[in-house]
Amino acid sequence: MQKIVYTKALAEYREKPSKVFRKSGKIENDFYKDESLKLQYELVKLQKWVIDNDKRLLVIFEGMDTAGKSSTIKEFNAYLNPREARSVALPKPNSKELGQWYFQRHLKQIPNAGEIVFFDRSWYNRAGIEQVFGFCTQAQHDHFYKQVNGVEEMLVDDGILFFKFYLNISKETQEDRIKD
Structure with a gap:
């Protein structure tokens, strides 16, 4: 090159x-x-x-709808070897997952040695979307906040390189993108 x-x-x-x-x-x-x-x-x-x-790289993208999370991840992945880089966009939890520890389905997706993983939204749904739309109780929301820092510390302590990005756009830009 x-x-x-x-x-x-x-x-x-x-x-x-x-x-x-x-x-x-x-x-x-x-x-x-x-x-x-x-x-x-x-x-x-x-x-x-x-x-x-043999590093493990985890990158989380959060942001409002239409902020560009998916397109940013697509751009990041454009020239990467797909055998060692993948993106994760988890759907709504199924009934089995609803009975699990909240972080469990996300942690199944963390990178292996020599791998990069991009999350299109993450466990932070509990902090924002789920609470706003009533998909979790106040107790579940509070419990999430008690655990999230510890979970992330465990990831980093285990050697995972961990980055979080929040993509922000104005309400006007969001409305324009929704119209398009």
Whole structure:
């Protein structure tokens, strides 16, 4: 693969922001494509490092509906080897899962050595969506908050590289995306 040099390009964009942003505030397509390709290259290098060093990488994406979680994960996965990178978007729990410890169905999906796993939503549904829509009781919600930090500490203590991202958009942007 070719070596990518960032400094000249980034300096040029700082001097000419019109190469980065349109008047509407949206990112220029050419800039996006160039930067996306550079980031893809870095992700492939990261994956190679994860595989070569038997690391486990877990990345959680949270955010409002239409915030871009799925499309971001798709972009992240575009050039990765699918044998060692996968995305997880769990459906609503079935009746058997409803009788399990809340984190159990999620933890079945954590990465193995040399693997990257992207979660499209995660156990944080309990903190937001489930409570807002009445899918859990207040006691279940409170119990989640008592346990979540400990669960995540166990993952990290066991050597999992763990990252969480929250994608945020305005209500107006969300409404526009829902209309489309």
